[in-house]
Amino acid sequence: MSAPQDAGRPASPAGLAPATVAVTAGRPRTRPGAAVNEAVWLTSTYVADGPYDYGRTGNPTWDAFETVLGALEGGRALVYSAGLAAMAAATALVPDGSVVVAPSSAYSGTTTQLQLAQRQGRLTLRQVEIADTDAVGEALRGADLLVVESPTNPMLDVADLPALVDLAHAEGALVVADNTFATPVVQRPLDHGVDVVVHSVTKYLAGHSDVVLGATVTRDDSAGRDLHERLRAHRHLTGSIAGPQEVWLALRGLRTLTVRVERAQANAAELARRLQAHPAVRAVRHPSLPDDPGHARAVAQMRGFGAIVSIEVDGDAAAAERVAAATRLWVHATSLGGVESSLERRRRHAAESPVVPESLLRLSVGIEDVDDLWADLDQALRA
Structure with missing residues (x-):
């Protein structure tokens, strides 16, 4: 049985700012005595002849989360x-x-997934520097699917999304964009013609390092609705469904997404500026620091710069590990996007791309006081 037809649709009035949408979308209908928040629906089955029949098919808590994310991205969302x-x-x-x-160079989980599929003979994978639009265009000849990250994880390369979408669609290829780093606060890939947006909800959308979830979003036109139903069927038949309690926590996190992202990316931009002059830092990567006209053109399409900063420590892998181990406020941990600041040397993981320098540290900048973050990072770099 299909979920209700309004599940995942934008539900806030058109023209509202993202901060307002994040707070108002997906609420229960207002009436005297009604709850302000959606409940956690802990049930595996439902009474017959209603909008749901089984827990793998749908859940009202999912619907509330999907409504908010769909409204923020400008499409129809599904949670995984x-x-x-x-x-x-x-x-x-x-x-x-x-x-x-x-x-x-992209999130190692995505790359490993695609490389495994190639080894199994299920696809042919062509990897290319995503910020090089001409190179991507060459690689797209005869392709069926373009997977984009922008900014990339952890190199923070920025793609020219509109140009890449045009090139891919000219070849008849679908475009999937991972918007985890940017979030809909910074960019909305569907507005540039992307077919499917993917999120690790675990990161900025939930924002508190307490859930593991994912999501897709498709456009709310006929082609997008077809993709949405195919994605829903895949979720249903593979059982890649989310627990209602985790989704409720992510929904609560979404309510503060804009203020968290705005604070974190302001901190990140300031730290990137200061790190450029640090004697123990060889290079700083952040979208606020353009390195060529093509980068500037791509960044101009964004509404911010995101809250990830990558630095190359002046030294080898061991030097970078010493910095990560010497911080007191910054948490030495994997993952990202929580309210707390964390850092990690990405090449410590065997699956990380060899394109990533051994001494690169990925900094996930949180919402703490920026001077406290700087003091801690500075002492670790000088240790």
């Missing part, structure tokens, strides 16, 4: 058990034997 479950559903939209173009 993890970001990789959402990416697997999105890449499954093309048949076996397809040619897939993806970044040479």
Whole structure:
């Protein structure tokens, strides 16, 4: 049985700012005595002849979350058990034997997933520097799917999304964009013609390092609705569903998404500026620091710069590890996007791309006081 037809649709009046949408969308209908918040629906089954029949089919808590995220991204959302479950559903939209173009440096989970599929003979993978529009155009010849990250994880390369979408669609290829780093506060890929947006909800959308979830969003036109139903069927048949309690926590996190992202990216931009002059730092990567006209053109399409900063420590892998171990406020941990600041040397993971320098530290900047964050990072770099 399908979920209610309004599930995942934008529900806030048109023209509202993202901060207002994040707070107001997906609420229960207002009436005297009604709850302000959606409940956590802990049930595996439902009485017959209603809008739901089984817990793998739908859940009112899912609907509330999907409504908010759909409104923020400008489309129709679905929630999954993890970001990789959402990416697997999105890449499954093309048949076996397809040619897939993806970044040479991107989230290692996505890259590993695609490389495994290639080893199994299910697709042909072409990896390319995603910020090089001409190179992506060459790789797209005869392709069926383009997977984009922008900014990329952890190199923070920024893609020219409108140009890449035009090139991909000219080849008849679908475009899937991972918007985890940017969030809809910074950019809305659907506005640039992207077919499917993917999120690791675990990160900024939930924002408190307490859930593992994913999501897809598709446009609210006929083509987008078809993709939405195919993605829903994939979720249903593979069982990649989310627990209602986790979704409720992510929904609560979404309510403060804009204020968290605005504070975190302001901190990140200031830290990136200061780090450029630090004697123990060889290089700083952040979208607020353009390095060529193409980068500037791509960044101009964004509404901010995001809250991730990557730095190359002046030294080897061991030097970078010493910095990560010497911080007191910054948490030495994987993952990102929580209210707390964290850092990690990405090449400590075997699955990380060899394109990533051994001494690179990825900084997930949180919402703490920026001077406290700087003092802690500075002492660690000088230790």
